Amino acid sequence: MDMMERLMNLDRRWLYLLVGLAAVIPILAPLNLPVNVSRPVQDLFDRVESLEPGEIIMVSFDYGPSTGPENDPMGDAIILHALARDLRVVVIALYPLGGVTEAREELERCVGDLDPPNGQIASERFPDKVYGRDFIYFGYKDGGLAAMRLMSDNMHEVFPADFYGTPLDEYELGREVQGYDNVAFVMSLATGIIGEWWANLVNAQFGTPVAVGCTAVSAPKYFAYYRAGQMFALLAGLKGAAEYEFLVSQKYPQLAQITDSFIYNAGKGWDVQSVVYSIITLFIIIGNVAFIVERRRQKRGM
Amino acid sequence: MDFGTVAATWLGAFFTLCILSFLYKDNPFFRFAESVFAGVSMGYYIGNTFGQTFVPNLVHPLFTPPAGTPREWILVIPLLLGFLLYTRYIKKVAWVSRFSLAIYVGYYTGVNMMQKLQGEVLPQSADTILSFWRAGTFTNVGEWISLLVVVVGVLSVLVYFFFSAEHKGAIGGVSRLGIWFLMVSFGAAFGYTIMGRISILIGRVIFLINQWLGIGNGGVA
Amino acid sequence: MYKKQFPLLLAFLGGAIPIISFFITTPGDRLKVTTDTLQDWMLIIAGAALLLGVVNLFQINLRKISTRAKGWPNALWLLLSLVIAATFGLADAFGTSVFGIWGGDVAFQWIQDAAFKPLQATMFSLLAFYVASAAFRAFRVRNVEAGILLAAALIIMLGVNPYAVKVLPFLPDATNWIMNIPNAAAQRGIIIGAALGAASFSLRILLGIERSYLGLQKGE
Structure with a gap:
């Protein structure tokens, strides 16, 4: 019993150290653990597969660096998947504390470095894809709900110019996208409430199909929206990202190669996650066993 | 790698370690990094609000319109309203700031009201009611049971939140059931929250080990 | 009158216009054009509102520095990093260089990589440690409710765990069922309840019953 007691009174810093070590080791020795694909993720994959080449999808980066490890690989996977299927991609950002940074970083990670104002518009990774024709980055806008409502049929009012300051009209894809009617669906990668807005404002009012890649923390609420059909697909946290990345990599080996070349991808994160998660699960079980044993002992003592 | 990238990685690693040091105990390095975090975040706001919103949506159309396009004088109004906030x-x-604040709050309140009713109350209620119709015949018993669970869950949770009647007798029983449904959901939320928090840590560890120290498999940052 | 009643009227109009426009979606309709104009302005006003905190931050920290209050050097660091980041950001916004050396876009990008991103990400990563410690110490089966909570949490946690799934292959299905059925039901109850509450509170604001956001007392 003494051992149990001592365990419960352990300085919390030992726990921290254990968690830290559990996160480091699988990074040094990858495990390639499997993921089970769930329905809400399969729905996104199937929808992207069902679109005709040339159709446009809009990807909104509604998160910041704080949840990058969950949302980044979702952004990578959807952009790569869309380009591999010859869909066209419009990227925007609505999250004030980092969306604009994340959007640019993930887009460039997928297509290669860009510098459109100085003429560098061809993608290094997809030689037949060009900025402004096959993909474009509209940039970030303040205003949240106001911007989302105005975008419905006044896209150029919200985004007069792209991220780099060039008027949208100067690009073929920019000219074409005047509102939600021009996109097949919107995919929001969200840290918190903005993903909900896409469902309960944009989908509810304009009927635009919406898919959301949310953080694990907000996932439970999003399942209610998914169930009601307010979003046709849902990627929940790093697990959702790993499932989608797995589906895309399996169907398109050339994309698997690209994803594997990233310093961080969902598969790699999933390995670490599983190990740390197992340890925390053990913490909960040990903690409760100790609690129950202690309570029994107290009862008997009285 | 050019000098700027190397410097950014090292500075990033320094800040990362400063903040992680808080796990051991509170210390001046953490306080320093915390202050820089607050300052840089605010500076980031300023830069992006000007670069992504004020310049393309206000400054260009009002002050420096491209040749051949008329000046959008009407934008003087939001410019003025924006300034008035600072009074x-x-x-x-x-x-005076109340004028701007009133329009600002009024607009978002109006949108929010309709958003809640049209985008949440109606579709969520409708799906609860209509799901049986969608399920169709009684062939799939498992699905019917699930749908029944949803209906019972939604109603009992709503009863739990209904404070106009005392939670006694039948109402007390139903609201107790509502609590159980909430507990299942909070349990799920707890599991998912742990998952989310770990993911965030993984990103930092990979940054430190693969990117900064260059140990293990590197790749496109 | 114009100090108190007029703002309440403005708030009513500001809310009523988008509400009515919900029911009118004909392109070119005058009310829709009005709403769109209002929304266009809102981008600017929201941007200005977002920056209101800057003034506050300066006031508080300058006071700290001038009175040499406890921790004043941190206040100095805060303002210094704010000024540097904002300078780079504004140079980027207006397409100028920083001191003629760095392009604004390069400088702003650099400070994001070197400071903004690692700081924000690491600050939130601390929570991983706290949540682990809480799981160990605070998460206890004290009664029926806590037992249900724990059971649901454990099924979810094991259901996404590849090791556990190898031993108990039904776990992923159980997890999906919990998320899609009882969890979604409870969340739906919360959503409907909270939405009704929020909608009625919105109405109180628009009708001028709730006016504390303007710094006005009831009946003022």
Whole structure:
């Protein structure tokens, strides 16, 4: 019993150290653990597969660096998947504390470095894809709900110019996208409430199909929206990202190669996650066993 | 790698370690990094609000319109309303900021009201009611049971939140059931929250080990 | 009158216009054009509102520095990093260089990589440690409710765990069922309840019953 007691009174810093070590080791020795694909993720994959080449999808980066490890690989996977299927991609950002940074970083990670104002518009990774024709980055806008409502049929009012300051009209894809009617669906990668807005404002009012890649923390609420059909697909946290990345990599080996070349991808994160998660699960079980044993002992003592 | 990238990685690693040091105990390095975090975040706001919103949506169309396009004089109004917000910091004229604030709050309140009713109450209620119709015949018993669980869950949770009647007798029983449904959901939320928090840590560890120290498999950052 | 009643009227109009426009979606309709104009302005006003905190931050920290209050050097660091980041950001916004050396876009990008991103990400990563410690110490089966909570949490946690799934292959299905059925039901109850509450509170604001956001007392 003494051992149990001592365990419960352990300085919390030992726990921290254990968690830290559990996160480091699988990074040094990858495990390639499997993921089970769930329905809400399969729905996104199937929808992207069902679109005709040339159709446009809009990807909104509604998160910041704080949840990058969950949302980044979702952004990578959807952009790569869309380009591999010859869909066209419009990227925007609505999250004030980092969306604009994340959007640019993930887009460039997928297509290669860009510098459109100085003429560098061809993608290094997809030689037949060009900025402004096959993909474009509209940039970030303040205003949240106001911007989302105005975008419905006044896209150029919200985004007069792209991220780099060039008027949208100067690009073929920019000219074409005047509102939600021009996109097949919107995919929001969200840290918190903005993903909900896409469902309960944009989908509810304009009927635009919406898919959301949310953080694990907000996932439970999003399942209610998914169930009601307010979003046709849902990627929940790093697990959702790993499932989608797995589906895309399996169907398109050339994309698997690209994803594997990233310093961080969902598969790699999933390995670490599983190990740390197992340890925390053990913490909960040990903690409760100790609690129950202690309570029994107290009862008997009285 | 060029000098700028290397410097950014090292500075990033320094800040990362400063903040992680808080796990051991509170210390001046953490306090320093925390202050820089607050300052840089605010500076980031300023840069992006100007670069992504004010310049393309206000400055260009109002002050420097491209040749051949008329100046959008009407934008003087939001410019003025934006400025008026700041009068709150000058005691004598602080009341003027109420004009802008009222329009701002009024607009978002109006949108929010409809958003809640049209985008949440109606579709969520409708799906609860209509799901049986969608399920169709009684062939799939498992699905019917699940749908029944949803209906019972939604109603009992709503009863739990209904405070106009005392939670006694039948209402007490139903609201107790509502609590159980909530507990299942909070349990799920707890599991998912742990998952989310770990993911965030993984990103930092990979940054430190693969990117900064260059140990293990590197790749495109 | 114009100090108190007029703002309440403005708030009513500001809310009523988008509400009515919900029911009118004909392109070119005058009310829709009005709403769109209002929304266009809102981008600017929201941007200005977002920056209101800057003034506050300066006031508080300058006071700290001038009175040499406890921790004043941190206040100095805060303002210094704010000024540097904002300078780079504004140079980027207006397409100028920083001191003629760095392009604004390069400088702003650099400070994001070197400071903004690692700081924000690491600050939130601390929570991983706290949540682990809480799981160990605070998460206890004290009664029926806590037992249900724990059971649901454990099924979810094991259901996404590849090791556990190898031993108990039904776990992923159980997890999906919990998320899609009882969890979604409870969340739906919360959503409907909270939405009704929020909608009625919105109405109180628009009708001028709730006016504390303007710094006004009831009946003022």
